[in-house]
Every structure is written in C-alpha cells, then in structure tokens.
Amino acid sequence: MRIGHTVFFSVFLLVVSILLSGTSVAAKGDSSPVYVILWFDTEDFILPESDDALLRIATFLAEESAPATFKIVGEKARVLKERDRKDILTILKRHDVGYHTNFHSVQPTPALYLSPLGWEEGVAEFQRREYPGLVDLQRITGRPASCYGQPGSSWGPQQYGALRSWRIPVYLDDGSHVSLDGRPFWYDGILTFYSLTHTIRTELGGSNDLEHAKAEFQEAHRELKESGGGVISIYYHPCEFVHAEFWDGVNFSEGANPPRSTWKKPPVKSAEEVETAHTTFEDYIRFIKSFPKIRFKTARMLPALYPDLALLRSFSEAELLEIARAVESRGVNYQEQQRFSLSASEIFSLLTRFAETKLADEPATPLQLERPPILGPINLQPAQRVIGTSLNQYERTVQDVVRFMKSEERIPGTIWLGSQVVSPESFLVTTARYVLDTQPDPGNPAEILFEPAELRPAKHVKNDKSIWDWVIFPPNFEAPEMMELAKRQSWTLKPALPIWQTVGK
Ligand SMILES: [Zn+2]
CATH class of the missing domain: 3.20.20.370 (Glycoside hydrolase/deacetylase)
Structure with missing residues (x-):
C-alpha cells in the first residue's frame, strides 16, 4: 500500500x-x-x-x-x-x-x-x-x-x-x-x-x-x-x-x-x-x-x-531554521508563504528529522516532505504539564518519533520521554527551540524542557450542535468525540x- x-x-x-x-x-x-x-x-x-x-x-x-x-x-x-x-x-x-x-x-x-x-x-x-x-x-x-x-x-x-x-x-x-x-x-x-x-x-x-x-x-x-x-x-x-x-x-x-x-x-x-x-x-x-x-x-x-508545491521542494537548513522561528513566534500552526504552505504535521516532521541530524552531529541535508502527506494523531491528546528530560533521552525519543512517522505515516499522539509522556504540540515547540538554540554549534543543554502547547488549527474545526443540521439525522444527534x-x-x-x-x- x-x-x-x-x-x-x-x-x-x-x-x-x-x-x-x-x-x-x-x-x-x-x-x-x-x-x-x-x-x-x-x-x-x-x-x-x-x-x-x-x-x-x-x-x-x-x-x-x-x-x-x-x-x-x-x-x-x-x-x-x-x-x-x-x-x-x-x-x-x-x-x-x-x-x-x-x-x-x-x-x-x-x-x-x-x-x-x-x-x-x-x-x-x-x-x-x-x-x-x-x-x-x-x-x-x-x-x-x-x-x-x-x-x-x-x-x-x-x-x-x-x-x-x-x-x-x-x-x-x-x-x-x-x-x-x-x-x-x-x-x-x-x-x-x-x-x-x-x-x-x-x-x-x-x-x-x-x-x-x-x-x-x-x-x-x-x-x-x-x-x-x-x-x-x-x-x-x-x-x-x-x-x-x-x-x-x-x-x-x-x-x-x-x-x-x-x-x-x-x-x-x-x-x-x-x-x-x-x-x-x-x-x-x-x-x-x-x-x-x-x-x-x-x-x-x-x-x-x-497544486501542493511544498511536496516538490527540498528544504535547506536556512529554510528549516526559518520554519522553526515561525513556530517560536506563532506556535503550533500551519505556515503560509507565497509559493507554498505547510501544515503543522509537515512542520513537525521536518523539524523532528532536522533535530535528529543535529543531535547526531551530522551535517544537515535538504529535507523533503512525505508523499502522501502524513496524518495527524489518531488518539486524544494526553494531559499536558511541564516536563524536563536529559539531552540523551530527548535524542533517543527523537529517533523513535522519526521511526514512528516512517512506519505509521502519521505523527504520534503521545510521545514518551522514558516514562514521561508529552503531547506532540509540546514536543514540536521544544524541538523548534532546540534547533534554534544549537545554532551555530550543537549545544549540550543540561535539561530539555517541555511546556503545554496549543494546536491552533483546531479552532477551524467546529464541535457544536449547528454542524448536524440535517432532517435525516435522528433527533438531537451529536458527535462530540468524533469531532x-x-x-x-x-x-x-x-x-x-x-x-x-x-x-x-
Ligand atoms: Zn446529497
């Protein structure tokens, strides 16, 4: 398939x-x-x-x-x-x-x-x-x-x-x-x-x-x-x-x-x-x-x-850093430029793979998006709180997330830092900060911090009674979990x- x-x-x-x-x-x-x-x-x-x-x-x-x-x-x-x-x-x-x-x-x-x-x-x-x-x-x-x-x-x-x-x-x-x-x-x-x-x-x-x-x-x-x-x-x-x-x-x-x-x-x-x-x-x-x-x-x-021209591009290191800066300033959201747009999941994939090369101290190579585009998480978001972990644990988790995306063709809904769990939103914000903080040389921070973060595009999905306005539905039909x-x-x-x-x- x-x-x-x-x-x-x-x-x-x-x-x-x-x-x-x-x-x-x-x-x-x-x-x-x-x-x-x-x-x-x-x-x-x-x-x-x-x-x-x-x-x-x-x-x-x-x-x-x-x-x-x-x-x-x-x-x-x-x-x-x-x-x-x-x-x-x-x-x-x-x-x-x-x-x-x-x-x-x-x-x-x-x-x-x-x-x-x-x-x-x-x-x-x-x-x-x-x-x-x-x-x-x-x-x-x-x-x-x-x-x-x-x-x-x-x-x-x-x-x-x-x-x-x-x-x-x-x-x-x-x-x-x-x-x-x-x-x-x-x-x-x-x-x-x-x-x-x-x-x-x-x-x-x-x-x-x-x-x-x-x-x-x-x-x-x-x-x-x-x-x-x-x-x-x-x-x-x-x-x-x-x-x-x-x-x-x-x-x-x-x-x-x-x-x-x-x-x-x-x-x-x-x-x-x-x-x-x-x-x-x-x-x-x-x-x-x-x-x-x-x-x-x-x-x-x-x-x-x-056409989705983002799928035809290779993203250079300079472009990946620009994408990370936009995550820092605008949070977990899609990004739009004149010639292409990137979804939050595409940004997640690019920056996680970029972080993997930095953690391995390898030179960054231009990155391309997955085809077809990867899906979002299919489980509900875990409860979010502030979590700290070591650089070594972060590196192992980044590698695991990259493996997950390759085999499942979506981003994970829960991300494990050893025994602690964080949301992909929180993981993306921290990863954007990590790739920016390690410019120009890979740093070695004592602790990597994860803070709660919001998925901004979610506001474009409605979850109320008004969306189920069709005479064919049984009376009072609603689908809050599905939405x-x-x-x-x-x-x-x-x-x-x-x-x-x-x-x-
Ligand atoms: Zn019809």
Whole structure:
C-alpha cells in the first residue's frame, strides 16, 4: 500500500509539474482569474422523473460547453443502469463524475455510524459500507470518481482516511465542520473545497430568483477579482428541478428507515413549474458565461489549479531554521508563504528529522516532505504539564518519533520521554527551540524542557450542535468525540494556494 501510494503521488506530481508551465502562461495574462465549479449531488434513486431532469441539465451544459461535476450515489448509478438510461450515461461522458456514498440517506448515514468509532475502525467501516457503491459507479459510468462529498451534513473525519486509499484526491461539498476562512484547504492530504466564501446559486422559481442571483454572482465576481481570483462554488440536485419535496425527506426523516417496499415517491412539480426551474437555471448559466474570461472547472481539474508545491521542494537548513522561528513566534500552526504552505504535521516532521541530524552531529541535508502527506494523531491528546528530560533521552525519543512517522505515516499522539509522556504540540515547540538554540554549534543543554502547547488549527474545526443540521439525522444527534478526532486531524490543515499565486508572479 505504501509503494502504491508513493507511485501514485509521484505520477500525480509529475503531471502537476508538466501542467505548471502551461497554466502559468495562461495565468500571467490575467492575474486574478475567476473560476466556477458547478456540481450536482445526483442522489434521488426513487423518483424516475429526476432522471429526466439530470438528462436535460447535462445536455444543456454540454451544449453550452460548461462542464459540471455530477457527484453520483452508488444506488443512483445502479438504477440508471436498470432503467436502461444509456442517454444519460452517454451525456455524462461530457462531464465529470464524483462519488456521493452508496445509499445516501438510508440509515445509518456516515456521521452516525462513524460517530462511536475511532480512526482506524471508522476508516474500515466507511470502506466496508461505501466502497461497493464506488465500484458500481465507476463500472457503470466507465469513469474514475474525481471527488467525494457527504450526504447532507453527515460528515466524519474518517472518510478522509478511506479517500486516501481510494486515491480520490478532492473533497467537494458544502458544510461547516471544517473551514479555513472561506478558502480551499488541505486536510489529511486531500484537496478540500468546503465552506467556501463564494458558495451561491439561483433558486429555481423564475425571474425574481434569477435577478437576485445575478446580483449575487456579480458581487462574488467583483470580490474575487479584487482579492486575487478564486473559485465560485455553485451546486444543485437534479431532483430539485422536478420534485416539490426531497425524496429522502419523505422517507428517512428523523432517523426513519422504512423497508424498500414502502418507500414513497415525493410529490412532484407541475409541468409548468418544471419548465420554469430549467429555464431559470439555464438563464443563470448564460448570464455567468457572459462574463469575460470566466471558466467552468470540474473537480478533476482542481488538483492542477491548486497544486501542493511544498511536496516538490527540498528544504535547506536556512529554510528549516526559518520554519522553526515561525513556530517560536506563532506556535503550533500551519505556515503560509507565497509559493507554498505547510501544515503543522509537515512542520513537525521536518523539524523532528532536522533535530535528529543535529543531535547526531551530522551535517544537515535538504529535507523533503512525505508523499502522501502524513496524518495527524489518531488518539486524544494526553494531559499536558511541564516536563524536563536529559539531552540523551530527548535524542533517543527523537529517533523513535522519526521511526514512528516512517512506519505509521502519521505523527504520534503521545510521545514518551522514558516514562514521561508529552503531547506532540509540546514536543514540536521544544524541538523548534532546540534547533534554534544549537545554532551555530550543537549545544549540550543540561535539561530539555517541555511546556503545554496549543494546536491552533483546531479552532477551524467546529464541535457544536449547528454542524448536524440535517432532517435525516435522528433527533438531537451529536458527535462530540468524533469531532475531537477531527480536531486532532487539523494537524494536517493548511491553505490550498492557487497556481496563479504560486507560479504566476
Ligand atoms: Zn446529497
């Protein structure tokens, strides 16, 4: 599995580096490009009319040369095949295909079944339940899925572990579990478009909705142009164009799980209302297309637009010292430079390996990041207090931490200094201080001190009731322990920088 990953990421990075030159030339002509990512959660496997809506939308967009991303539920792909919708499967070849779980709202949904599980159990359970739908989707559409996004707000961090092994490079959805100031970000090494500032759409009720949406689009476009460019995220469900109520709301609300034989079809719109929905949407797309240089991008194109250039770098001793100084001044956090960003876990890995060479009194060699990026800790943080240890014990522990990262592909959640335990946060701050204090000559301090430290990116992960706002959840559903696990994975959080910012200048 490790070898597979390494080969995959090397090929991916090679492709990115080939793409770099071409895209940078295009970006130079316009330093603030605005892209539209248009995506459809394609999930209603109960109402056959939603198939017709899907066909009309996909056909219209193909004719307008506006490629979209259809995130399709496994069961939806299977019913399209059963209903012999070759017309739909053919037109989808002109778009992008993503994955949207095996059964969407059939209970239990992902957040529910992931909530009592730790990291490894959760990854395995998500894999067990959802992988068969991905296989079906890819077989039926003939395409590898470019992205994944959860049903409703049924999000869990363990999904990311499965996406890594499925080699799905992009998370595309909307929600508030993790957000980074409305920007795209990296989390667990997956490029994530979630909780973006500019997530907009037109409602489908005719000219009033359209006029409002046009003004909103214009405003988003202006803001992005002024702030260096970026992405506008627009999403729909094909079923919205034909139903009067969501297919899952009428069957699976508040934890309900009726047998298939009693699934009800949702009420539908009148023929006139369906026509209004389509024409409102179509006029909106034509309006968007009227903006000069606007481009529609699919999820498949996002990794080339937001490459992780940190993975292509070698970090010199001077750069490692600069990174350590930033830890001293700003604590355990991601770091952002013009051309690349580093997550706290990447900083942890670089500085620990740097300290190892210093402790061994070896010359520092340029260091590279792991591919794929290492994960954060998967256990909860140990209680923190002030601890002192000898230089010799620190050296042995540093060696053990480096071995751990190599074999487990994550940073340890508990770090042992002989019989005393410290958190990785505390260890990182002390390690940054150690590499700085031993400049220019390796010193020999009598005692190495560890003090409590805070994981700052954890504040970008929400843990309250508001994130579980979905009618399909059982009443009062919450997942406080699982969201603590999500906070631990914020070790891997960092901004995703657009290519025109990193190489276009
Ligand atoms: Zn959905």
